[in-house]
Amino acid sequence: MSEFNGFLSYVFDELGKYHPFFRYPYLSSFDFEPYVHQAEIYYKLLPREPIRFLIADDVGLGKTIEGIMIIDELIKRGARNILIVLPKNLVEQWKNDLNKFLREWNTRIVENPQENTIVVVSIDKLKRERNLKAFLDKHWDLILLDEIHKVSVLNSKETQRYTAIKRLVEKNINSHFIGLSATPHRGDENDFFRRLRLIDLNLVDPTRTNDASRALMARRTKYLVNKIYECDKIFPDAQFIHVIQPTTEDEKEYYSQRVKQLLTNFFSLLNSK
Numbered sequence: 001m002s003e004f005n006g007f008l009s010y011v012f013d014e015l016g017k018y019h020p021f022f023r024y025p026y027l028s029s030f031d032f033e034p035y036v037h038q039a040e041i042y043y044k045l046l047p048r049e050p051i052r053f054l055i056a057d058d059v060g061l062g063k064t065i066e067g068i069m070i071i072d073e074l075i076k077r078g079a080r081n082i083l084i085v086l087p088k089n090l091v092e093q094w095k096n097d098l099n100k101f102l103r104e105w106n107t108r109i110v111e112n113p114q115e116n117t118i119v120v121v122s123i124d125k126l127k128r129e130r131n132l133k134a135f136l137d138k139h140w141d142l143i144l145l146d147e148i149h150k151v152s153v154l155n156s157k158e159t160q161r162y163t164a165i166k167r168l169v170e171k172n173i174n175s176h177f178i179g180l181s182a183t184p185h186r187g188d189e190n191d192f193f194r195r196l197r198l199i200d201l202n203l204v205d206p207t208r209t210n211d212a213s214r215a216l217m218a219r220r221t222k223y224l225v226n227k228i229y230e231c232d233k234i235f236p237d238a239q240f241i242h243v244i245q246p247t248t249e250d251e252k253e254y255y256s257q258r259v260k261q262l263l264t265n266f267f268s269l270l271n272s273k
Contacts, residue, residue, distance in 0.1 A: 032101070034062075034069065036229040037220050041066050044218070046073055052199045054148065054179040056219040060235060063180045064094070067144055068101050071118070074176060075107065079141035080116045085165065086146035088122035094146070095120050113138045123150065127164040140172050145198075148179035149186055153194045162194070169198050184217065 034042070037057070045051045051070065055063050071082060084094055095109050098118060108117045111125075113134050123145075125131055145151065151161045158166070169177060177199055185192045192213075193206045199216050222235040247255075 032065075034065070035225065035234065037225050038062055038066050038069065040229070041218060042069050042073070045070060050174060051142075051176040051178065052216070053177075054181065054184055054196070054199055054213075054217040056181055056184045056217050058219075058221045059182045061220060061222065061225060063182070064097055064146070065101075067146070067178060067180055068097060070178065071098075071142065071144070072102060074142055075102070079176075081138065081140050082118045082142045082144070083113075083135065083140045083168075084118065084120045084144045084146065085123050085126055086120070087150060088124060090146060091120055091122055123161050123164070127160045132164055132167070136167060136171050140168070140175050142176040142178070143168060143172060144178045144180070146180045148195060148198070149181045149183050151195065151198070152186070153188075153191045156190060158194075165198055169201065173201060184219075 041055060045053055051074075055066055057063050057066075071079075074082070086094060091111070098107075098109050098120070102118075108114070110117050110119055111121050113119055119135075121135075126135060145165060151165050152159055153162055179195070179199060184195065189209060190206060193203070193209045196209065196212050196216055197203045200212065203212055220229070226233050226235055
């Protein structure tokens, strides 16, 4: 039996080199076991070539880990130039997580474009024209955009952030692209459609936004993960505690002065008409 188990282990190890369905989603050199919903996105995306997708899970469901799992697999496949774009306040968090989970690869994690590195850069640094050129001149195997909802279109006009990412995508049209956001749709249908176009530049019909989102986006909620994926309360319900704080004398005085000022301005404006 031990010889048979050894043979099976060898077969699956060899199959895992050629197809992701035979590779259990673990992170290199780290004792990590993903949740079911994290393994699902891993298996769903890895057969795609290229991977171009928006992961829109609820806050706290591990979008960063899901992104790193995919980065780990792409490095196994030979990806060497990886660009991660995100808000400035997330730069250090991502660098720490990458160093923690990908330490087997000895991949350098830097903030400026270099060969054979993972580059972690803030969107506001990237968007400046003097910086953007260096990123446009380089081929990227993967572009990962965290907090993709912050790359937007306002009143049908592209923001500087959006234009910078669009130019990067157009220069790397056959590369992998992953967007992460817990709030991909901010209430503006055109803005959402243009965000999906960063994932698939072939999208031209805004009336097909719902169809496009079903193909290009996955959104799992904490309720779904607890009830369907894990059948357990992995993510507890939020608890809200109301605390009534007595008003201080200074706060009362400030409020009274503000009310008097507003009333004075109101009646002054009323009498001027």
